[in-house]
Amino acid sequence: MFFSRMLIPTLKENPAEAEAVSHILLFRAGMIRKLASGIYNYLPMGLRVLRKVERIVREEMNRAGAQEVLLPAVQPAELWQETGRWQIYGKELLRFKDRHGRDCCFGPTHEEVITDLVRKEVHSYRQLPLNLYQIQMKFRDEMRPRFGLIRGREFLMKDGYSFHVNEADAEACYQDMYAAYNRIFQRCGLRFKTVEADSGPIGGSFSHEFMVLAETGEDLLASCLACDYAANLEKAEVVPPATASGDAPAGSGPEEVATPDVRTVEEVAGFLNATPAEIIKTLIYETEKGPVAVLLRGDHEVNEVKVKNLLAVMDLTLAGAGRVQELTGGEVGFAGPFGLNLPIYADQAAAAMTTAVTGANKTGYHLVRVNPSRDIVMTQVADLRAITAQDPCPRCGGNIEILRGIEVGHIFKLGLKYSKALKATFLDEAGQEQFIYMGCYGIGVSRIVAAAIEQGHDGQGIVWPLALAPVQVGLVPISLNDQATKDAVFSLHDGLEKAGIEVLLDDRDERPGVKFKDCDLLGIPLRVVIGPKTLAAGQAEVRHRRSGETVMVPLGELLQYLQGCIRHELNEKG
RNA sequence: CGGGACGUGGCGCAGCCUGGUCAGCGCGCCUGCCUUGGGCGCAGGAGGUCCCCGGUUCAAAUCCGGGCGUCCCGACCA
Structure with a gap:
């Protein structure tokens, strides 16, 4: 990949409209551009990151036994009227009419569509369980989009739905998804916390959210320092006061x-x-x-x-x-x-x-x-109040800390809500008609891109986890006017690509300083610098973006060295 | 939807209060020279309906009214 031929419009200055770090840096690094409020173009480098997240999600979902489908973005109003959500959903649901005057909406979520599909195709317990997911653009007309990709109106989401003969089977699937989600966020190289969440009016005995820990997170969570209890602040139970109530105060009344x-x-x-x-x-x-x-x-x-x-x-x-x-x-x-x-x-x-x-x-x-x-x-x-850092852990009595996080995943049991509303049933072994038991599992794919930056950045720009970086290696020649350097760097580029390493050769007619700045801004994990001096010594300089550590590596060992770094980094994350 | 702010070449901003002398600066872009280890230097150049509509005025980027757009705080968020 050659920098000079890619659309990577980096910016020196911060855009006026961006406030959140991830928003600023995605913009400055030339990865996204805004088209309208909460609606963004993904440029080549930004898209590469998005695809990396997608790929990890796909691999782990497939590994966990889920099957990928692709449901329509545009949905007919009838389905939403069947579940009653056409009325309930409010202005967040983008509605419009087609040329025949039929009411439609742009899907903010797909419970209706998937349940409709399953009710049409599944009729027997023999076809269950089923776990279907898709990765697709959603649109929610948020009253207030903010922080760039963190809360856009249009966003890429992985949403999965599972179908079961009973609650116990759904629960087993929930556990599988729980494990899969942990693997996904781990592989993404994120520092995250899995927390108990409020399951809302839909009910269900449990629900978990996956929070990327970041100061700028919109959600608050309570986490125990002693045990592994963690919960969304909305959910965290408060232990009743130890002091016995009812002691009348000395003296008179009010x-x-x-x-x-x-x-x-x-x-x-x-x-x-x-x-x-x-x-x-x-x-x-x-x-x-x-x-x-x-x-x-x-x-x-x-x-x-x-x-x-x-x-x-x-x-x-x-x-x-x-x-x-x-x-x-x-x-x-x-x-x-x-x-x-x-x-x-x-x-x-x-x-x-x-x-x-x-x-x-x-x-x-x-x-x-x-x-x-x-x-x-x-x-x-x-219990009607929010837990505080002064309260004991509701499980073990240990100390609680309050953290901020960005919700990137949410899993919960849907129960029979949609199968009842849409009459999605199957015949059990006894020939009895039963409603299908459902589960629901979401991941904010585009939000992960932003969350990774909120968590990984420094004064120079983005610091991607290797698994999400748009490319693994940035190759920077000091001068392309030096023929030896030029030859070395181009053959190195080809060699690395052949070996399966993602490399961006900065072949622009720019001064080294400009290339270093852009390389840092883009957050490329490994930077290889070749110049007349290093070349004369038969070496290349490799700099690690995160640590800033620089090592000289003999040219003959460079490929091996880089492969080692990449393998080490990826394996460590599972 | 309530509160606050903003809208001027691609980007970041100044000018507006006190109307004319105002369309300007930095970055980026183009040409040439020079330079090449952290956003280099010099010279030349292109590029703007001053968000839109209306009003006031001899005269509006500037004042007034309306609209649109965007951002920030809040409420909201399967």
Whole structure:
């Protein structure tokens, strides 16, 4: 591969519109270009990386017994109406009409299509189980695409669906996929964490997400330092407080105190000379089942997913200022659990407090010396807050650390949701008609490209894991005007290619400095420099991108040396 | 969808407040010379509906109104 003939438009300056490192570097390295918000062109080098990820995913999926298919990107509305998602999905679903006026959408996911295929072709338990996957462009009309490839509207995804005669069989498949996913991300050379995830309204006993660890990740996860427990923050259980609740505080009951213009937890704490942990905050939420109040200790954060799951609601929104006034009688900042005509859900930590400060539902007033178990009528006490680094691990009691990650994979059991909606059934051994049990497994292929950069970069540019690099070796001649150098470098290029090594020869009429900069920016793992001086010594200089380490290698041993580096690097990752 | 910002040669920006003298700078690109171990130097050159529409004005990149696009924060996310 010759640099001079490739479309690799590298840039010296950062693009104004990019903020995330991966976005900036993909852009500067000439790997992607934006066509519209959240929609990108992949240029040759970017596409090569994407293909590398695809290839690893394919190999491991196939190895795990899955079969590749390719489903249509454009789907008819009828299927979505059958599952009811045509109505539910919202504006994220890109809808349009064909020339006949039929409603269509660009597929954001393919449960409908795959289930339709299977219901038509599978009728007997003898045909099951079946594990089908595809690697395909999806389109989700995100309200806010961001961070380049991390959250685009159009993105490449591997989505797989499995079909089973029963839940036990689905679970076995889930375990296979779990193992396959771990192999995939390992082979991609990523530092990642497998975490328990919220399975959402679809239910199912478990769900896992695969998170690439990066400071810039959009997701938070809790990970135990002592055992292997790790969970998405949305999911991580909080251990109930050890102190027994119900001890009445010494002295009298709730007392109203004037707290003019004191609204936030911090303000209340400061004003009453208390700590946030001695305050109960009352959040008023709107749901499709009506408004509710949620009680939390002042220093804790609500976990809305837990609240949603407890209430079994889809919509959960903090009430606006007007509604709060209407429902509590006080302005925002003075809501409390007394005299509310609402169901009250208390987090277990709030419920266990012995003496607390709450709002008085009257602007300018709070109540002190509140004992929740004695004074507050609580509809239900539950785990409703987000875990913190101060909480113990719910499994072993060890210390928890909170990490950031980028979700690159998600597996979960779908159960019968789609097979019931679409009537996908089979006849079992007894001739009984049964619904097919399903599983679902996704990988954000294009997102992995970006995630790898978020995790692998330095001041000079991208630092690819060898398995994902667009090419393995960058070959840089110091001067092409020197005939000996020119000859050496071209024959070396051919030799390496023949040996199956991916090499990019920088044959441009540029100064060495320019080539070094671009080589670093592109993140090519191994750089071979040939110049009159090294040539005279019968050697080549090999530089490792990640470590910056430079070694002189005799020309005769170069191929072997490079092969050794590549093999070592790839094998180490499984 | 709420909040904030931006839109000027391919890219990054200045100019706008205080209308004219303003279309400019750096990078990139083209030609030539020179140079060749970390984005070199010199000389010459090409390239712009100043996002769009409308208004104010003798005069608009600049002021006003509307629209479109893009980015950032938030909400949202099988």
